[in-house]
Amino acid sequence: MENLMLLAPEIAVAATGLIILLIGVFMSHRTKNVLGYLATLGVLTALVLTVQSFGTEAIMFYSTVSIDALSQFFKLVFLAVALIVSIASIKYNENSDHTEEFYSLVLFATLGMMVVASSNDFILLFCAFELASFATYALAGFEKQNPKSLEGAMKYFMMGAVSSALMLFGISFVYGATGTTSIPMIAENVSLLAENPIGLVAVVLLIAGFGFKMALVPFHMWAPDAYQGSPSVVSSLLAAGSKKMGFVAAFRVFILALAALQPDWQFAFTILAVVTMTFGNVVAVSQTSVKRMLAYSSLAQAGYIAMAFVVMTPMALTGGIFYTLAHAFMKGGAFIAAGAVVWMITTQRTGDLQVPDHLDNFRGLGKRMPLVALCMTIFVFALAGIPLTSGFVAKFVLFSSAIQAGMAWLAVIAILNSALSLFYYARLVRYMYFLPPEGKKIGLPFPYAVALLLATAGVLAMGLWPEPFLQWAMEAAKVLI
Numbered sequence: 050m051e052n053l054m055l056l057a058p059e060i061a062v063a064a065t066g067l068i069i070l071l072i073g074v075f076m077s078h079r080t081k082n083v084l085g086y087l088a089t090l091g092v093l094t095a096l097v098l099t100v101q102s103f104g105t106e107a108i109m110f111y112s113t114v115s116i117d118a119l120s121q122f123f124k125l126v127f128l129a130v131a132l133i134v135s136i137a138s139i140k141y142n143e144n145s146d147h148t149e150e151f152y153s154l155v156l157f158a159t160l161g162m163m164v165v166a167s168s169n170d171f172i173l174l175f176c177a178f179e180l181a182s183f184a185t186y187a188l189a190g191f192e193k194q195n196p197k198s199l200e201g202a203m204k205y206f207m208m209g210a211v212s213s214a215l216m217l218f219g220i221s222f223v224y225g226a227t228g229t230t231s232i233p234m235i236a237e238n239v240s241l242l243a244e245n246p247i248g249l250v251a252v253v254l255l256i257a258g259f260g261f262k263m264a265l266v267p268f269h270m271w272a273p274d275a276y277q278g279s280p281s282v283v284s285s286l287l288a289a290g291s292k293k294m295g296f297v298a299a300f301r302v303f304i305l306a307l308a309a310l311q312p313d314w315q316f317a318f319t320i321l322a323v324v325t326m327t328f329g330n331v332v333a334v335s336q337t338s339v340k341r342m343l344a345y346s347s348l349a350q351a352g353y354i355a356m357a358f359v360v361m362t363p364m365a366l367t368g369g370i371f372y373t374l375a376h377a378f379m380k381g382g383a384f385i386a387a388g389a390v391v392w393m394i395t396t397q398r399t400g401d402l403q404v405p406d407h408l409d410n411f412r413g414l415g416k417r418m419p420l421v422a423l424c425m426t427i428f429v430f431a432l433a434g435i436p437l438t439s440g441f442v443a444k445f446v447l448f449s450s451a452i453q454a455g456m457a458w459l460a461v462i463a464i465l466n467s468a469l470s471l472f473y474y475a476r477l478v479r480y481m482y483f484l485p486p487e488g489k490k491i492g493l494p495f496p497y498a499v500a501l502l503l504a505t506a507g508v509l510a511m512g513l514w515p516e517p518f519l520q521w522a523m524e525a526a527k528v529l530i
Contacts, residue, residue, distance in 0.1 A: 055109070057095075057102070058098045059167075062131075066152070066156030069088060069149050082144070085135065085138055085142060088135045088138075096129070099121060099125055099128060103521070108169065113172070115168075116167060118528055119528040122370060123162075123294075124163050125374065126377050127293065129381075130286060130377050133503055134385075137285070137496055137500035138152070139496035141282050155188065162181050162294040164176075166294075169233065170230050171235075186206045188283045197274075201278025204271045205275040208261060209271070212257065215261075216255060216257075219254030226241050236308060239309040260321065262292065262298070265321045265351055276341070277341045281340065281387050281391055284344075285380070289380045299358070304358075304361075325348055326353055329350075329352060333473050338408070339477065346432060346470060353466075356369065360451050362453065365447065365451065367526045371522040374522070378507035379428050382505060387425075389497045389501070390410055393410075410487075412481075417490050418491060424501040427505050433470050433471045437509070439507070439512045448464060
């Protein structure tokens with residue numbers, strides 16, 4: 050019973066999702082607005098339970114589930130994203146007929162991500178991956194009347210199916226060589242894999258499978274279309290939550306299970322990290338859709354986090370893990386801000402309605418929606434790594450770890466990429482503050498305001514007072530060392 054209390058956050062999320070689905074069926078679309086508050090309450094409860102259980106460790110269910118500092122930290126990331134998304138979605142789902150489906154899918158996706166964080170066995174890892182993936186496929190195509198939403202969801206689904214097959218194929222090779230799917234047991238028998246040519250094939254397949262979830266180039270083809278076409282609140286969940294699920298799984302699989310094959314996967318991640326950060330930033334420069342620009346910038350951020358696999362020192366792993374939480378607030382908040390602008394354009398019927406997130410629709414946003422413009426400015430400056438924000442601390446720790454490990458060339462490439470990213474972030478700020486507005490001032494809906502302020506608070510707290518967050522990230526990194 051005591052052990053089950055360690056799974057209380059997952060139970061809270063699952064129960065909330067099921068309750069919303071059941072009672073939503075019997076409610077009229079006017080009364081369904083209350084479901085958003087119920088979902089927010091469920092996520093908040095799970096968040097409190099997760100923070101309370103920090104520092105406890107347990108191996109459960111025949112060592113398939115591992116509760117440790119790493120899983121707790123990533124649960125914190127996923128629940129923080131789910132909280133911001135569920136609050137902002139209260140406005141997005143206002144008077145919708147499909148509110149209960151939307152919130153249930155968000156909660157089941159979050160549940161899948163949380164189980165991935167605790168998975169200590171390949172079979173459980175794969176099942177949890179699929180639970181989160183299927184929920185997000187449906188969410189990506191939630192706007193059935195929007196062709197871009199359907200196109201993005203279709204690409205996401207097709208690529209996701211291929212990546213799942215590759216991942217499962219890689220797992221089958223690992224099982225064939227070691228005779229087990231348990232991550233600690235594979236770590237003990239990994240010499241069998243290292244001596245066998247199958248080991249190299251398994252590494253290639255697993256990198257391809259996880260590379261899709263992490264949106265590393267060249268496995269990124271789905272990301273820009275899915276992020277642009279999805280409702281903005283869903284893009285926030287995909288970029289800030291779903292992507293981190295790929296990272297926590299890769300941390301466990303490559304660093305814990307496949308340590309003996311480190312030279313092989315380290316070389317692969319070196320190429321992937323450099324190509325991903327460079328490609329993401331170069332392509333983002335030419336984008337006129339803000340959500341698409343954020344999607345390509347999200348690829349670049351994944352490239353930075355992937356540096357942790359290349360450098361592989363305790364400091365680098367701490368930096369990579371810290372970066373995941375920082376990125377969750379920065380990118381999650383930026384997509385919510387873009388969603389607020391899309392809401393403004395569609396309700397006011399002004400600007401470019403074909404591409405509601407077009408750069409031109411952000412003209413004079415500082416006068417039309419001052420809070421959104423201010424929050425968006427903080428988010429993009431944090432993404433660029435400007436001091437006093439979470440992005441600066443994350444990049445400082447990660448890049449300096451590369452220099453300390455004698456990989457100054459990698460740090461130089463990352464710093465040059467950060468400098469390039471400042472160009473397209475500054476362009477967005479110029480549009481918001483230095484160009485005349487194309488409409489009158491408009492009040493920001495309360496749910497969007499709360500979600501934006503929460504994300505901004507996270508970005509500034511991690512930038513101004515990083516010690517406790519870095520301490521948590523260090524504890525999580527110790528699990529991997």
